[in-house]
Amino acid sequence: MPREGILIENPIERLSGEQVRQIHDASIDILNDPGLLCFNKKAAEVFQSHGAEVSAISGSGTPCWGVKIPERLVAGALESAPKTVKLGARNPYNTLIMNGDESRVFFITGSETNIWLDVDFPTYVSKLDSSREIKVPEFHPRRGTVADLCDSAHVCEHLETVDGYIRTVNIQDKDITEDNKDVNKFFACLDNTTKHVMSGLTSLKQLDNVVRMAEIIAGGPEKLKENPLISFITCLVKSPLQFVDDTTETFMEVCKRGLPIVVSSSPQAGTSAPIKEAGIMAQINAEVLAGITLGQLVNKGTPVLYGSVPVRARMDTLGDSYGSIETSQYNIDCVQMARFYKLPNYSTSGVSDVKIPGQQSSIERLFSDILVTLSGPQFLHCAFGLLDCNSVFCLLQAVLDDAHFKMIKFFLKSPRINEQELDTIKKQIKEVVATPQKMFINYIRPVMRSGEISPPYPYEAEGEVDSVFALANDRLEELRAKPVEHIDPETTARIFREIPGLLLRLNVYKGES
Amino acid sequence: MSAEIIDLVRENVIQGRVTRDDEGIEEGMVGQPGVTELITEALDLGVNIADIITEGLTASMETVGEKFENEEYYIPDMLASAEAVGVAMELLEPHLARNGIKPKGKMLIATVKGDLHDIGKNIVSILLRGAGYIVKDIGHDAEPQDIVNAVREEKPDYLGLSALLTSTMVNMEEIIKALKENGLRDKVRVIIGGAPVTQEYAESIGADGYGADGFHAVAVVEALSSGK
Numbered sequence: 001m002p003r004e005g006i007l008i009e010n011p012i013e014r015l016s017g018e019q020v021r022q023i024h025d026a027s028i029d030i031l032n033d034p035g036l037l038c039f040n041k042k043a044a045e046v047f048q049s050h051g052a053e054v055s056a057i058s059g060s061g062t063p064c065w066g067v068k069i070p071e072r073l074v075a076g077a078l079e080s081a082p083k084t085v086k087l088g089a090r091n092p093y094n095t096l097i098m099n100g101d102e103s104r105v106f107f108i109t110g111s112e113t114n115i116w117l118d119v120d121f122p123t124y125v126s127k128l129d130s131s132r133e134i135k136v137p138e139f140h141p142r143r144g145t146v147a148d149l150c151d152s153a154h155v156c157e158h159l160e161t162v163d164g165y166i167r168t169v170n171i172q173d174k175d176i177t178e179d180n181k182d183v184n185k186f187f188a189c190l191d192n193t194t195k196h197v198m199s200g201l202t203s204l205k206q207l208d209n210v211v212r213m214a215e216i217i218a219g220g221p222e223k224l225k226e227n228p229l230i231s232f233i234t235c236l237v238k239s240p241l242q243f244v245d246d247t248t249e250t251f252m253e254v255c256k257r258g259l260p261i262v263v264s265s266s267p268q269a270g271t272s273a274p275i276k277e278a279g280i281m282a283q284i285n286a287e288v289l290a291g292i293t294l295g296q297l298v299n300k301g302t303p304v305l306y307g308s309v310p311v312r313a314r315m316d317t318l319g320d321s322y323g324s325i326e327t328s329q330y331n332i333d334c335v336q337m338a339r340f341y342k343l344p345n346y347s348t349s350g351v352s353d354v355k356i357p358g359q360q361s362s363i364e365r366l367f368s369d370i371l372v373t374l375s376g377p378q379f380l381h382c383a384f385g386l387l388d389c390n391s392v393f394c395l396l397q398a399v400l401d402d403a404h405f406k407m408i409k410f411f412l413k414s415p416r417i418n419e420q421e422l423d424t425i426k427k428q429i430k431e432v433v434a435t436p437q438k439m440f441i442n443y444i445r446p447v448m449r450s451g452e453i454s455p456p457y458p459y460e461a462e463g464e465v466d467s468v469f470a471l472a473n474d475r476l477e478e479l480r481a482k483p484v485e486h487i488d489p490e491t492t493a494r495i496f497r498e499i500p501g502l503l504l505r506l507n508v509y510k511g512e513s
Numbered sequence: 514m515s516a517e518i519i520d521l522v523r524e525n526v527i528q529g530r531v532t533r534d535d536e537g538i539e540e541g542m543v544g545q546p547g548v549t550e551l552i553t554e555a556l557d558l559g560v561n562i563a564d565i566i567t568e569g570l571t572a573s574m575e576t577v578g579e580k581f582e583n584e585e586y587y588i589p590d591m592l593a594s595a596e597a598v599g600v601a602m603e604l605l606e607p608h609l610a611r612n613g614i615k616p617k618g619k620m621l622i623a624t625v626k627g628d629l630h631d632i633g634k635n636i637v638s639i640l641l642r643g644a645g646y647i648v649k650d651i652g653h654d655a656e657p658q659d660i661v662n663a664v665r666e667e668k669p670d671y672l673g674l675s676a677l678l679t680s681t682m683v684n685m686e687e688i689i690k691a692l693k694e695n696g697l698r699d700k701v702r703v704i705i706g707g708a709p710v711t712q713e714y715a716e717s718i719g720a721d722g723y724g725a726d727g728f729h730a731v732a733v734v735e736a737l738s739s740g741k
Contacts, residue, residue: 437635439632439635441589441592441636442529442535442589442592442596445529448589
């Protein structure tokens with residue numbers, strides 16, 4: 001029985017059907033002219049061998065090809081790309097089934113940040129009245145480690161609304177190198193959560209070790225195909241319209257292995273994409289279609305997600321502004337484009353521009369979380385705990401986000417209004433009106449216990465104080481104290497025997513005989 | 514038999530079941546006797562009334578209070594149980610005097626003139642009945658003279674006044690003045706409550722107590738009752 005997610009019965013849309021078609025047509029035109037710059041030779045050859053117009057571009061010093069992708073190749077790819085993608089999990093109950101034509105939303109963590117934010121609560125004394133003390137949260141940024149990644153995966157395992165896990169923090173321990181980073185980050189995730197694990201790849205050389213690790217956990221290559229408990233994300237297209245050499249290479253190799261992969265593009269409106277909505281939409285759609293087309297040419301039937309991480313530039317710094325209203329607009333537009341193609345969509349919400357949890361963070365993330373969820377993407381990479389435009393991860397924020405998503409999920413329950421219900425209510429009203437007190441309190445209890453009444457905000461304080469962070473931190477510590485469902489000792493031993501580069505300190509059984 | 518029926522009274526108060534038609538909390542209770550049917554049966558069987566009150570009603574409300582403290586029960590559960598106790602006390606009331614049992618006290622309660630908001634007043638009524646007090650509710654938008662007349666006739670120990678609006682809250686002071694003018698002020702303790710009301714306001718108009726919410730109102734009455 002896979003996870004249920006939340007079904008959006010009437011997804012909100014910004015674009016009319018005609019506008020969706022116009023964006024598609026514009027993207028097809030862009031793919032044909034100017035097409036893409038391709039810095040990966042093999043990809044250029046794949047396109048050329050399937051009839052795309054490919055021409056070498058000289059003068060830049062870096063080998064590069066111009067690729068003009070004809071509409072028929074795109075149409076063929078959209079035809080062969082699976083409309084349903086299964087993302088497996090160590091625990092089969094955490095499997096995610098994503099249908100391109102069903103707006104069933106799953107909430108996933110992500111993305112990879114460099115900075116981990118610790119929090120503590122030092123006591124401050126009032127200058128006016130030294131008997132008055134308050135505890136104030138203070139946040140301390142530092143470089144993320146593999147221990148943090150284990151901690152994050154474990155806590156997210158126990159956050160109810162987290163349906164799947166994208167590694168949240170870049171592991172930057174001294175003994176982590178480019179050659180062992182991938183195996184260690186995948187193992188840290190897989191050993192601490194039984195939910196689906198998705199990550200990017202740092203080194204293509206590690207791909208087969210990572211896949212082999214997943215095969216051992218799944219029970220063999222065939223079992224991994226049946227239960228793809230890992231998947232990958234690649235930004236093979238750099239905006240505007242450039243196939244990057246190494247990520248394109250990685251993308252093609254993952255496609256050859258048939259594991260699910262996100263074709264992600266993250267243009268920034270104003271700098272790497274036009275500032276106007278029509279412009280960024282036509283471009284990002286072209287970039288994602290180009291990636292999907294390459295993936296299907298490399299291995300027809302490869303399960304892909306239409307990945308969209310569009311963002312608007314800040315006018316003051318020209319950095320990313322995930323908190324801008326337009327970013328939510330672009331994401332909702334992308335959900336519609338993916339639905340037009342009947343492909344599962346990897347969408348983005350919940351990222352805040354601010355560096356620490358607080359009011360701005362809550363406002364920005366809740367705004368986009370609600371709206372993008374209502375548009376019905378299948379894979380909502382909804383940035384549990386992410387701050388400072390994808391640069392900072394804070395577990396306390398992730399715990400707060402879990403409460404937000406419980407509210408959103410509750411809101412999205414289907415209305416229970418039918419003849420039988422209304423007949424019961426008419427009888428109830430008649431009975432209550434006839435009583436002296438005329439109150440419906442007696443009827444609350446069965447409804448309350450059936451789960452039909454939303455719970456209060458879990459971090460509400462008593463009195464005229466705000467204790468949200470302190471109470472959420474208590475909850476975080478409760479979650480940390482919960483047991484970790486590690487991979488079993490025998491499988492762990494086999495992984496450490498067969499997969500090179502794993503840090504011994506990640507083996508929780510290493511002290512056992 | 515007495516012990517068995519008192520056990521059932523206790524259980525049904527905890528479940529908040531007034532009659533056999535009520536659901537309670539556990540499954541499958543509809544159709545089984547509720548507090549109304551059980552108290553009627555107990556009276557028919559001649560069960561000791563003091564035992565019904567102390568071992569059945571008071572003991573069960575203590576359990577309900579513990580469940581509330583433990584967040585197992587919510588206010589609707591407390592009210593359902595309190596309502597069941599209130600109904601039981603109404604059935605027992607005619608038998609109290611001849612069994613030598615004195616009620617804990619009597620409260621006259623009203624929402625003041627110009628104010629139609631009576632949810633708070635109704636909740637206080639239910640909770641007080643559940644705590645063993647006799648409550649006479651004279652409704653909402655009550656004229657000061659009607660309240661004075663009711664105090665004279667009912668001779669309550671306490672007068673509870675409720676208001677939701679700052680514009681109607683001022684009528685509480687008018688009522689206290691009217692009680693004084695009619696020589697009744699020293700006959701009754703006045704307790705006020707409602708969203709705009711504060712302890713300071715209660716003191717400024719010469720009320721005897723202020724209830725911040727339903728539970729606090731009961732605590733204030735209990736404190737006045739015990740002379741604290």
